[in-house]
Amino acid sequence: MISEFDETLSELIKAEEARQARVLRMIPSENIVSDNVLEALGSVLTNKYSEGYPGKRYYQGQAVLDQIERLAQERARALFGAEHANVQSYSGSPANMAAYMAVCQPGDPIVGLGLNSGGHLTHGRNVNFSGKLYDAHAIEVNPETELLDYDAIEKMCLEVRPKVMFIGTTSYSRAFDFERIRAIADACGALMIVDIAHVAGLVAAGAYPNPVPYADIVTMTTHKTLRGPRGGMILCREKLARDIDRAVFPGIQGGPHMNQVAALAVALKEAASEGFKRYAFRIVDNARALAKALVDRGLRIVSGGTDCHLMVVDLRAKAVDGKTAAIALEKAGIVCNFNAIPYDPNPPRHPSGIRLGTPCLTTRGLVPSDMTRVADWIVGVLDEPDNQARIERTACEVAEFLEKFPYRH
Ligand SMILES: *Cc1c(COP(=O)(O)O)cnc(C)c1O
DSSP: HHHHOOOHHHHHHHHHHHHHHHHHEETOOOOOHHHHHHHTTTTGGGOOOOEEEEEEEEESSHHHHHHHHHHHHHHHHHHHHHHHEEOOOHHHHHHHHHHHHHHHTTOOOOEEEEEGTTOOOGGGOOTHHHHSSEEEEEOOOEEETTTTTTTHHHHHHHHOOOOOEEOOOSSSSOOOOOHHHHHHHHHHEEEEEETTTHHHHHHHTTTTTOOTOOSSSSEEESSSOOOOOEEEEEEEEEEGHHHHHHHHIIIOOOOOOHHHHHHHHHHHHHHHSSSHHHHHHHHHHHHHHHHHHEEEEEOEGGGGSOOEEEEEEEOOOOOOOOOHHHHHHHHHHOOOOOEEETTTTOOOHHHHHHEEEOOOHHHTTTOOGGGHHHHHHHHHHHHOOTOHHHHHHHHHHHHHHTSSSOOOO
């Protein structure tokens, strides 16, 4: 027991659990895993080295581990309707690195969404390997509608002739037209890679479009809406299976974290349940209800709304920037992150927006009718970010409200 062996650390873990339980956790990339997922993560599987793949390992003693990895692969293929699944990526970024390495050479042209349009660092940012190794070109949303403009994307891709279209986001709240993206990829001779890190759980449940029928490769994290352990996963067509597997190991990684793979198998079984389907649809219902409540209170949602679990809120109508707002909101028991809006006129350290998501709130058990209350708390803080008495009162109200929603499940 850590509580007996290391009281200092034990108290810190308890303090963090208490913090998570008493605040509205609205960072869209976070979630709350089940105790079953935690149990697998904390199992003796962490003791084992399993370099290679089932039936083709470089260490002995794999009889059980092979079965565990095959179980995770089978569940992943069935859940997403994929021909091949690699479940070994340590996280989302290495999964993306493997996807590039499987099909690109350094210097190849690639396109991905720009950061302020919702793209991730690994979609071609200059500070990231993807922007250093490849000739990256950024797709930006239309400045008027803040939506993807597929005609403009097609025009750009016909000029750039990318080897890969790397499509996915961390903050674009609208559904992608994967059929159209496939057509553009075909027209310009590119491979289509879709990164569903954020929406994987929604895709699994049918609450968001599934790119698997269209894309050559689909990458994801397993710890966001999919509600599994921290990790990454790659799905692909059978003809790319060998290249993907070789890119993950030995291309990038050594031994897989088999406790993580087992925890993923648990999460995939959970995600195939009827209860998880209802959960995923409720995440989206909650996000839509929250967006509407915020609009009703005078705020603007980037692109006008959401089709998924998240939204970026433009704060320029209030006298507060995103960072100041995020700090004040945390003091009030509402944890989110500051975020740029498309074509943000303000600097990256003090951008004009915050990003909000509903996966954690939905796991706790909140429903759409709770969102007006959540919006009242948020807008109250945004209206008076310096009113310490009000902020403290809000933190108490939030903690009291959340007492009736269990944290562990
Ligand atoms: C979170 C995220 C990643 C990276 O995942 P990590 O596990 O943090 O490495 C990659 N792509 C997208 C779109 C993401 O949202």
